[in-house]
Amino acid sequence: SFARIDHHRHLRRGFPEVVFGEGKSAEQIARILEAMLPWDDPVLVTRVDPQKARKVIEWHAGLTYEASARALFFQPKPRPLEDSNESPRGIVQVLCAGSSDIHVAEEAALTAQLMGSQVQRFYDVGVAGLHRLLHLWDELQNGAVYVVVAGMEGALPSVVAGLVARPVIAVPTSVGYGASFGGLSALLGMLNSCAPGVAVVNIDNGFGAGYLAAMIAES
Amino acid sequence: SFARIDHHRHLRRGFPEVVFGEGKSAEQIARILEAMLPWDDPVLVTRVDPQKARKVIEWHAGLTYEASARALFFQPKPRPLEDSNESPRGIVQVLCAGSSDIHVAEEAALTAQLMGSQVQRFYDVGVAGLHRLLHLWDELQNGAVYVVVAGMEGALPSVVAGLVARPVIAVPTSVGYGASFGGLSALLGMLNSCAPGVAVVNIDNGFGAGYLAAMIAES
Amino acid sequence: SFARIDHHRHLRRGFPEVVFGEGKSAEQIARILEAMLPWDDPVLVTRVDPQKARKVIEWHAGLTYEASARALFFQPKPRPLEDSNESPRGIVQVLCAGSSDIHVAEEAALTAQLMGSQVQRFYDVGVAGLHRLLHLWDELQNGAVYVVVAGMEGALPSVVAGLVARPVIAVPTSVGYGASFGGLSALLGMLNSCAPGVAVVNIDNGFGAGYLAAMIAES
Amino acid sequence: SFARIDHHRHLRRGFPEVVFGEGKSAEQIARILEAMLPWDDPVLVTRVDPQKARKVIEWHAGLTYEASARALFFQPKPRPLEDSNESPRGIVQVLCAGSSDIHVAEEAALTAQLMGSQVQRFYDVGVAGLHRLLHLWDELQNGAVYVVVAGMEGALPSVVAGLVARPVIAVPTSVGYGASFGGLSALLGMLNSCAPGVAVVNIDNGFGAGYLAAMIAES
Amino acid sequence: SFARIDHHRHLRRGFPEVVFGEGKSAEQIARILEAMLPWDDPVLVTRVDPQKARKVIEWHAGLTYEASARALFFQPKPRPLEDSNESPRGIVQVLCAGSSDIHVAEEAALTAQLMGSQVQRFYDVGVAGLHRLLHLWDELQNGAVYVVVAGMEGALPSVVAGLVARPVIAVPTSVGYGASFGGLSALLGMLNSCAPGVAVVNIDNGFGAGYLAAMIAES
Amino acid sequence: SFARIDHHRHLRRGFPEVVFGEGKSAEQIARILEAMLPWDDPVLVTRVDPQKARKVIEWHAGLTYEASARALFFQPKPRPLEDSNESPRGIVQVLCAGSSDIHVAEEAALTAQLMGSQVQRFYDVGVAGLHRLLHLWDELQNGAVYVVVAGMEGALPSVVAGLVARPVIAVPTSVGYGASFGGLSALLGMLNSCAPGVAVVNIDNGFGAGYLAAMIAES
Amino acid sequence: SFARIDHHRHLRRGFPEVVFGEGKSAEQIARILEAMLPWDDPVLVTRVDPQKARKVIEWHAGLTYEASARALFFQPKPRPLEDSNESPRGIVQVLCAGSSDIHVAEEAALTAQLMGSQVQRFYDVGVAGLHRLLHLWDELQNGAVYVVVAGMEGALPSVVAGLVARPVIAVPTSVGYGASFGGLSALLGMLNSCAPGVAVVNIDNGFGAGYLAAMIAES
Amino acid sequence: SFARIDHHRHLRRGFPEVVFGEGKSAEQIARILEAMLPWDDPVLVTRVDPQKARKVIEWHAGLTYEASARALFFQPKPRPLEDSNESPRGIVQVLCAGSSDIHVAEEAALTAQLMGSQVQRFYDVGVAGLHRLLHLWDELQNGAVYVVVAGMEGALPSVVAGLVARPVIAVPTSVGYGASFGGLSALLGMLNSCAPGVAVVNIDNGFGAGYLAAMIAES
Numbered sequence A, B, C, D, E, F, G, H: 001s002f003a004r005i006d007h008h009r010h011l012r013r014g015f016p017e018v019v020f021g022e023g024k025s026a027e028q029i030a031r032i033l034e035a036m037l038p039w040d041d042p043v044l045v046t047r048v049d050p051q052k053a054r055k056v057i058e059w060h061a062g063l064t065y066e067a068s069a070r071a072l073f074f075q076p077k078p079r080p081l082e083d084s085n086e087s088p089r090g091i092v093q094v095l096c097a098g099s100s101d102i103h104v105a106e107e108a109a110l111t112a113q114l115m116g117s118q119v120q121r122f123y124d125v126g127v128a129g130l131h132r133l134l135h136l137w138d139e140l141q142n143g144a145v146y147v148v149v150a151g152m153e154g155a156l157p158s159v160v161a162g163l164v165a166r167p168v169i170a171v172p173t174s175v176g177y178g179a180s181f182g183g184l185s186a187l188l189g190m191l192n193s194c195a196p197g198v199a200v201v202n203i204d205n206g207f208g209a210g211y212l213a214a215m216i217a218e219s
């Protein structure tokens, strides 16, 4: 039946449903995880603040909380977060424009790592000080796919896409004020990128970008 | 210098700048192509109507016009548009929801083919008659990446992403009226997709989706 | 006179004005109910949180609070919430896409039940895992009318409407973030549904959908 | 298989897919109808202007064009458009606020009639001259369901819903200028109706409203 | 000089600048009033909550706080709020659609009274129960100008304007949720009123409507 | 009955329904006027271009076309458009900011004149050259009510309201480009006027403003 | 008096009012110029298409039409458009991202030149091919002020501002499609620039940017 | 290398990166400043509330907090905030419309002063009482550049630009309610200014306006 086929997919890809932690109580999260942890699959709960995380860990001691990514996770086999270089998969490179975008960038990076990708991070390389990005030119050529996170005018993905030959996943963030309209400004900028090879996910959706990047890098 | 490195990229990827034909006269397009055609690289001009195409072909007889994609192109070595099955690259599958979305889908398909990808097309498989899509389940498992084109509520990419294990590039179209607000409705729907593995390009941007899909499929 | 005729309508339909509890104090609600309870008609107060509900019940002990629907109500004759099958009315089926939509779905379900409809609930059947919905196909054929609740891209009503032959009342919810713009994304998606037989109520308006569904089912 | 079940639904309901004529050439419409007409089912093509209609009729002489509804249709058994009173189905009443809304109202009325409903029309009864509507009070009580069409501020559905005890399908129109923003003003007004029992379809979507009304009336 | 002329205007009209209390501390308000009270002119501070009002009254004991209007005021000569009938000025009638609109309606009423107008109030007469308004028909004919306050779909001003022969000042309120978008829905509805004789002020701007109504009534 | 009372109002105010000419053919307008002209009431058709006007006048020779106001009208008793000074009514002053706003200003002026008001016009007095307005200070003091028409940033009504003691009806126009968004910019500016005594009508609605101004001036 | 002072300003700055040609007929423009040309001041008419320009020149033979800037102008003393280097004023540098932005850039350049500034042009230097801009680094250091024109995502002003130490006037253009929403995307991007030293003018407002740049350069 | 050149710019202009304090903890700010203070350059942290400021000053005693500007700063050489008149630079004049705009105006003024500009302040000179601004006419002629801050309808920059011959930097503020939409109304008004010589920064961006004004004044 249909569900069986879908289950097959989960087994094959080693990644069950991810829990969206925002708006759920620690108790609700704990109960959901109770049904997931026995399968020894990787587990990811996004958008969890430290207090809630601490409470959930009281229930399930095996979980790890990564504050910078606001994520709670479990990785079945003790695999170091920073993968070794001999990985046959491509490298996911995560860039962000400003320091306020780091939470979203870390969510993307952690998601990709949990899905088995090697990740490299280049943060605070916004277009207002272009030399920061240009200095990375050689290193950027190693990426198989790029997650580029930026708020405000969201110009970084276009600039990165102009420097590399691989896909760019653009993540607008809600960082900004006034006419940033909660990330709308960055979102529109990225959708109108004049550099081909860019696609966009929802505002602040680091998880979605990391997931897609890992999918692309694994091929 | 910088430009030299960028030029290197064009040589390596075999794909020079694509000309956006809208708002340019036949004369302007012809003159731009004059500078591009001597390189014997593939050439693509998007958003060209039949009259304009005919005029440009009077200048440059070697060009082909594909009306369904509204595109004018030149492919250096006589490579059949429908690639043979032994291609080591992944297959780009292009789906669209309704028959009015076909122009955009064809722009995506043609772009990916010119970039060297094998393309399969599944058109008119919108979610209002779900059985049309479910019948394709087996064939869909062959895709390395999906370009999913839809207007109105833009629900097709979410449904497709729930059935497959590879990246989905969602293309909202301006097809619709009233509260579709020129494609905004489909765009927002796709950005809020509840299925991970989906990223979005600009409204009606078949070119961008095909380009990105070919990038992903070639890895 | 006019008011008399309108009063006649209330008598005939057994449903007086519903109280919108949001922004009203427990005292204000209690005082309004004081004027309504003597009529022994059903009474419904929507959007009441548990604390406020407890206070109102201190005044009027006969009221019941349903936390999942955030509603306070009174039903004149002790009629079990899950109606028996011998009802001559059609069945109202309430579906929702994700678990965060349940509050809105329950408001719809409770409203329809208070108006005398038999209700069946199918929750967490979003389009990203389509098999969940397809498994329900046989049961869905029993519905006389469907209330379909979804946030984010709001694609579920289109898919349901494609599977059944009876009216679908679509309820967008404010569940989501970023480009969901407080439910606008789901609202626009539902208004642009490519499946005929769908109409839409306001964002998070479970009450309005349940009310209309009961009206349709009673005919 | 799945498609078979869906086909069953078409047979049972006697209504195959409706053709959206806007943006399709007379040739395209004619070719689509060629595949539909042999089934002897009712056929409906919406949003067709007179010139295009005349050309399509040259291909398929059996079609009728209704200019006020901008629709081209075929009805299998010679059933008079205005049904006899002994119909066991409920009556669909179609109201509109101003004379510019009549095209949309007629599209709704024709659709409901083709689906087998008896239809009554009350046009030019906008809220700025309320007596026009109040004079209809007695006749309005005969409706099983109401399609209420209005542009500009879109207030008519709320007022009608306050006078009757059956479902109201509200249709915003793009009639207006300036801050009507192409029908957005009427759409928002209708979604925020303070009268329960109202649901809304897309701007100018007379077809969708008539279809849903016929569904409701047939129960 | 220019300022002198403007000062003349204040003397002539008996109404100095009104203080917008929102976002100002009790201390700031008290200090501003210190400069205004010696002139023995009427004084009005809008958008003041009870706590802040109590603190300001500790400084200036002669002030009155009207909680329903959220306003703090001083009226030089002891003039009863409800003016006698022998006033040569026209009567300002203030209507509102629902009970949640009363704060805004009261702000309008109090402002008009402080400016010397006689005011009549008709609250909770929304269009969903039209008989409430129609019963007032005779009394409405006494108005010289109408302030009509409504949230959600904002239909009341159009209906009132259709019943009377004098100006209607429409005040949209932020009452509602979802697609009311903080009052935008009511605002657009009122701007698109199909009844001539209606003009609109900002969302929740009871003060502005009362001020303008008093201006019109005094002529 | 109700309609009779409303008819009484028309007799009393001497002003029947105004015809909105946009989107109506010359034939349609001529036929509507056929039903109105026998009453010997004033007649007004707005938004008529010169060609259409000429055709309508072929049917009804007694009509006058005023090109600057894009209006066709008939005035029963030969009353000069510029009323004599002994009128007991207040004067309606119509101001506009730029020369592109004149069509809208003239529609307002003509409407007020047809309703019996004396009108004074002050055009091209935008705030970018303030001296033009300040020179009019003395004359402005004669107004009983002001219609202030402006596009782009729509600042003129605030400035005028700060100079006078009588009501200001603000009319935003669609004059402008880019971020004027079809008059939205002027509309929002006027709704947010920091000068009390201003109310706003729809974008380009000169008719509505003139109508309301005449109502105010006649009191 | 006031006007006299303002007139003084015109004399001092040598720049009378500029005529906005869009929506004015050739006759209207010719008549306005008749009043301006006798003063022997520079004259500028913006947004004039070639046909209209030709007609106006038939009236006033001394005018020059610059098609790339869509502008008609007169410069009193024969001053070459490209100023000599010994100018004591700073240089205005005009950059644009793509070739479709050139009309707007030329309008800015011509305006600044007519106001007496020396102008340098750098066109087609969009951020998708960054090397084009970086190659200009040395030349960019000569600018006293920059007009930076871009459509689509509007990222160029931020990048330029990060490379220079002088003011950047950003001009969004309506170039683009879909989610560019007529230039909104570029406008928002520029307003949210993360590089200080950037201010923004209206969409497509080359004239305003050139005017402001000349003002800044002349100090 | 590139960074070196950029560093050169900082040395030359005496102004390193400004810290955006909002959303950063006192500890984060303190640590960033630790890296900046040793350079003895001016330091500016914007958007700091008093509590946070006090904590940061506990770490770095040499910092000054300016509550009206919500800014924390350090100025290397003891230079009085109000510069002497013999400065060769032009004067930056900062105007604001209402008292609620003062925080933003002060942020602009302080930024310009830290960058070495002489600043003059004219507050509470909104267009509803024009004489306040006209009285300043003589003083306004001394400005080299104007920062004009206003919320609500944002009309002040147009009026100021019409009175002076130097650049106006317009700053919309989020002051207002209802249809001010968080400053959108003022922003659109300013972008559509009918007075040439105006450019706009983001809503509430006093820092950006002060920075740009100082840049312009220093030339």
Ligand SMILES: Nc1ncnc2c1ncn2[C@@H]1O[C@H](COP(=O)(O)O)[C@@H](O)[C@H]1O
Binding pocket: A194, A195, A196, B017, B018, B019, B020, B021, B046, B047, B205, B206, B207, B208, G098, G099, G100, G128
């Ligand atoms: N249909 C299209 N949609 C979006 N971008 C396009 C399209 N066709 C070409 N382009 C891009 O537009 C740029 C060329 O623009 P232009 O110089 O105006 O021809 C190139 O960077 C292309 O990648």
Ligand SMILES: Nc1ncnc2c1ncn2[C@@H]1O[C@H](COP(=O)(O)O)[C@@H](O)[C@H]1O
Binding pocket: C017, C018, C019, C020, C021, C046, C047, C205, C206, C207, C208, D194, D195, D196, E098, E099, E100, E128
């Ligand atoms: N949750 C709800 N959503 C929308 N309308 C509601 C809701 N609950 C009650 N109402 C309507 O609100 C009106 C009562 O409002 P009020 O007088 O403020 O209690 C009635 O007409 C109800 O039909």
Ligand SMILES: Nc1ncnc2c1ncn2[C@@H]1O[C@H](COP(=O)(O)O)[C@@H](O)[C@H]1O
Binding pocket: D098, D099, D100, D128, E194, E195, E196, F017, F018, F019, F020, F021, F046, F047, F205, F206, F207, F208
């Ligand atoms: N220029 C106009 N703008 C707004 N409303 C108008 C205008 N001209 C006429 N009307 C109104 O439109 C209604 C008539 O519409 P119609 O029946 O379509 O001619 C009347 O209620 C008039 O008050």
Ligand SMILES: Nc1ncnc2c1ncn2[C@@H]1O[C@H](COP(=O)(O)O)[C@@H](O)[C@H]1O
Binding pocket: A098, A099, A100, A128, G194, G195, G196, H017, H018, H019, H020, H021, H046, H047, H205, H206, H207, H208
């Ligand atoms: N109030 C402000 N508004 C806008 N930008 C600012 C503000 N304060 C600092 N910045 C800019 O923000 C950047 C620093 O951001 P951050 O690294 O997050 O401190 C610098 O480029 C500053 O120019």
Ligand SMILES: [Mg+2]
Binding pocket: A098, A099, A124
């Ligand atoms: Mg930084």
Ligand SMILES: [Mg+2]
Binding pocket: B097, B098, B099, B124
């Ligand atoms: Mg189809």
Ligand SMILES: [Mg+2]
Binding pocket: C097, C098, C099, C124
């Ligand atoms: Mg779920």
Ligand SMILES: [Mg+2]
Binding pocket: D098, D099, D124
């Ligand atoms: Mg009518």
Ligand SMILES: [Mg+2]
Binding pocket: E097, E098, E099, E124
């Ligand atoms: Mg009520």
Ligand SMILES: [Mg+2]
Binding pocket: F097, F098, F099, F124
């Ligand atoms: Mg002018």
Ligand SMILES: [Mg+2]
Binding pocket: G098, G099, G124
């Ligand atoms: Mg180019």
Ligand SMILES: [Mg+2]
Binding pocket: H097, H098, H099, H124
């Ligand atoms: Mg003030």
